[in-house]
Amino acid sequence: MxxxxxxxxxxxxxxxxxxxxxxxxxxxxxxxxxxxxxxxxxxxxxxxxxxxxxxxxxxxxxxxxxxxxxxxxxxxxxxxxxxxxxxxxxxxxxxxxxxxxxxxxxxxxxxxxxxxxxxxxxxxxxxxxxxxxxxxKMLPFLPNLQSEEGKPYVGKLMTSTELLDIDYVPSNLVIIGAGVIGMEFASAFETFGANVTVVEFMKECLPTLDSDLAKRLRKTLEKRGINFHLQSGVNKIELAKQDEHEGLMVHFTQKGEEQQVFGDVVLVATGRxxxxxxxxxxxxxxxxxxxxxxxxxxxxxxxxxxxxxxxxxxxxxxxxxxxxxxxxxxxxxxGKTDFIRFDIMPSAIFTYPEAASVGLTEDACKKEGIKFVSKKGFYRSNGKAIAMEETEGMLKLLADTNGKLLGCHVYGAHAADLVQEVAALMNRDTTIDEAKDIIHIHPTLGEIFQDAII
Structure with missing residues (x-):
């Protein structure tokens, strides 16, 4: 052995x-x-x-x-x-x-x-x-794509794995789930030319993101033409045909009303x-x-x-x-001691515009009874953002009553880079007053953070 x-x-x-x-x-x-x-x-x-x-x-x-x-x-x-x-x-x-x-x-x-x-x-x-x-993860009532009874759905019902290898852009793409995976595919395929519809069980997309920013990001994607059905539970998917296109009809219930939407391809993005x-x-x-x-x-x-x-x-x-x-x-x-802090875990969503977050959300602070202050900075007043033609976006910063940074949520160009700076500061328990004294290069998007805390 x-x-x-x-x-x-x-x-x-x-x-x-x-x-x-x-x-x-x-x-x-x-x-x-x-x-x-x-x-x-x-x-x-x-x-x-x-x-x-x-x-x-x-x-x-x-x-x-x-x-x-x-x-x-x-x-x-x-x-x-x-x-x-x-x-x-x-x-x-x-x-x-x-x-x-x-x-x-x-x-x-x-x-x-x-x-x-x-x-x-x-x-x-x-x-x-x-x-x-x-x-x-597949919804429990969906067919097993590898089984005999699931064969008619192959090429129409997909997970992220299959959609990444698709060799064409679907005319109508229905996405079940508005988490990170669903939103990233929605953003990309809408640009590629698909008519995208997102069906989500929760009341808002991206539940790990601050709800204020999640709503703003969704509204921006809706302006681009992506259709959202929130608070909608999918209950059946069946083979269907529409305008000579063979695909699937997704049946769902939204606020007690039965609805349906057709997709040449249906992406199941309900988690892993x-x-x-x-x-x-x-x-x-x-x-x-x-x-x-x-x-x-x-x-x-x-x-x-x-x-x-x-x-x-x-x-x-x-x-x-x-x-x-x-x-x-x-x-x-x-037998080594490290200082890795798993309570401070930055993450990003590569939609357009991009979104990212680290730490607590406003909803989490309220739920846990943490007193906090909220500060915001906007892309529309940032010189670099205007020069880049990327004025859609906002940074939201949360701190406790002593000024200690609790969380940061951003949607807009290079959101992940902005959040990474705040994550580094949070790892050192930095306060707003301490962060105010950090010089930022001009013109950069990082000044949005600086503007928010001054």
Whole structure:
């Protein structure tokens, strides 16, 4: 039986970054991946969707949209996306070829607490990290796309994985779910020429974003032509035909009224669920529930020496969260103390305009009984935004009564960059008075933050 220091199951952002860090610290690491290096983020998530977002930005720009006669060249968009993914995947594979790391293609399963089997061979390690990620979650009444009865829906009913590989722009795209995934696809495909309708069960899109900004962003997208049906529960999807187009009819209930909308393609973007099957967690006695594998603040499961990081533990389903959870797990193995703050987790939504957030929302402060002050800054009064023709946007900052920064929510150009600055300040418990004395370059969008706090 092969023995190593650390076994990592899954080569996504959490897994491959943890492997590289552990190897740098002198540990021998075996990392196992059944699909492609880079995980969901690189192959079917963050990177390909950002490639779409970039190309959508080009076609929205009146100075650049004249390329190709102003017609969307979707074949080129897909080819460029595939090249981006291939280039980055090769980079990850090179990283996993460094000394101290053994990279194995195959599906791993537990035989016992510290024994893993892959490709018919067994191996053991004192420490094992599970980083198997997540997959799209389907609504319970929808057909299984892999089953016999689901075959008529193939090519019409999709998750984000299938829509990323589509070779045409649907005339009518219906998106079920107005979370990050749904909103990013809605924004990009509307630009590519699709008639987009979003059906959402909640009363507002992007529930993790401050509701004030989420509403403003939705209104902006509606002006672009995206149709929203909020507080709408989908209850049936059936094969249908409209204007000679074969597709699906989505039936939903909105405020007690039955409605329907037709789509050549229907995207199910109702969240993600952890990948747990075939791991044989029961053989190791590892505890899990419907949210994922149960872990403590060091990402350790109930079995000492076995860790779970990233989407598979269901704590924070973000690629960068997986990366830093991996660092935390390795630090715990090494006996090192770190200062990673998982309570301060910035995130971004790459719609147009872009949105991003970190920390508490106004609704969360009210729910938790936290007294706060709210400060706002607007793109329309910022010199750089005006020069960029990006005047649609707002920054909202929340602080407690002592001035300590609690959260920041932005929609507008480069929102993620603005939020990242505030996240850095929050990690050091910065107050508004301290932030006021930080000099910002002129002209930059960063001055929107400065204007909000002065």
């Amino acid at each position: 092969t023995k190593t220091d650390i076994i990592i199951i899954g080569a996504g952002p959490g897994g491959y970054r943890a492997a590289a860090y552990a190897a740098h610290e002198g540990k021998k690491v075996t990392i196992i991946e059944k699909r492609n290096a880079g995980g969901t983020c690189l192959n079917e998530g963050c990177i390909p969707t950002k490639s779409f977002a970039h190309d959508a930005d080009l076609y929205r720009n009146p100075l650049l949209s004249c390329i190709g006669g102003g017609q969307v060249k979707f074949k080129y968009i897909q080819e460029r996306k595939q090249n981006v993914v291939a280039q980055l995947r090769q980079g990850v594979e090179s990283l996993l070829a460094q000394p101290g790391i053994t990279y194995i293609k195959g599906e791993a399963r537990f035989v016992s607490e510290k024994v893993i089997e892959v490709n018919g061979e067994q191996m053991t390690a004192e420490n094992i990290i599970i980083a198997t990620g997540s997959r799209p 669920e952890p990948v747990l099957e075939n791991l044989h967690l029961e053989a190791a006695g590892i505890v899990s529930d419907r949210k994922g594998i149960t872990v403590d603040d060091n990402m350790q499961t109930n079995v000492p020496g076995v860790y779970a990081i990233g989407d598979v533990n269901g704590r924070q389903m973000l690629a960068h969260a997986a990366t830093f959870q991996g660092f935390r797990a390795i630090n715990h193995i090494l």
